[in-house]
Amino acid sequence: NEVRQILHNCVALSGHRYAYVEMLCTRGGSPSFSRDPRDAINRFAAFAVPFVSVANDEQLKRGLHIHVSDIMRIPPGSVDPAVKNYHWLDLVAGLYDAYDNGAETALLKDASGNVAEGPGFNVFALCDGLFVTPNSGVLPGITRRTVFEICQALGIPAAASPLSTETLRQASEIFITSTAGGIMPVTLLDSRPVGNGQIGVVTERIRSTYWAWHGDPDYSDAVAYGN
Secondary structure (H helix, E strand, C coil), X not given: CHHHHHHHHHHHHHCXXXXXXXEEEEEEECXXXXXXXXXXXXXXXXXXXXXXXXXXXXXXHHCEEEEEEEEECCXXXXXXXXXXXXXXXXXXXXXXXXXXXXXXEEEEECCCCEECCECCEEEEEEECCEEEEXXXXXXXXXXXXXXXXXXXXXXXXXXXXXXXXXXXXXXXXXXXXXXXXXXXXXXXXXXXXXXXXXXXXXHHXXXXXXXXXXXXXXXXXXXXXXX
């Protein structure tokens, strides 16, 4: 409840009606610069800024262009991707790889060669009528979870399971998910059109439902802005 109130205050005091809200909890640092992590003083921070997106307006309208990078996602045995840890060295390397290949963002693979995730987003691919998203080596994002809830509500089959690059390339529709952007369609993968090269019909149905749910009391928490 205390964290909830802090976040509400961030939004209310900022005055933003369309905001990106984030909270961070870190181990912090030692006042004496000790290398002993037990000496660290924990830190909590929260902020609200005008809403930002992984994709810009043009990309959201025509779909993102993505490159499957050969940069490997850091294995879960080294850094647990299920924890939002902000260790982005591999993701940034993947971004540079994508830019070098004329794409706008990247998908990294896991140690088994399957698709994992991208810089700050999960991926869904429509394969033979089933939306598949990687089941391991990824952050199980809130928007990813919401997609499963939407698919269940709309009767759209969806599952978390290993996703090979070959299966991804055969997908008829692809989209990525993030708090920053919501449901973002992909229309070009490794310089090749996804499906017919247009935003998928099912993707658009999921995206419109996602934004509609923002106004649903079951999925929202009203902010008291005051005077």
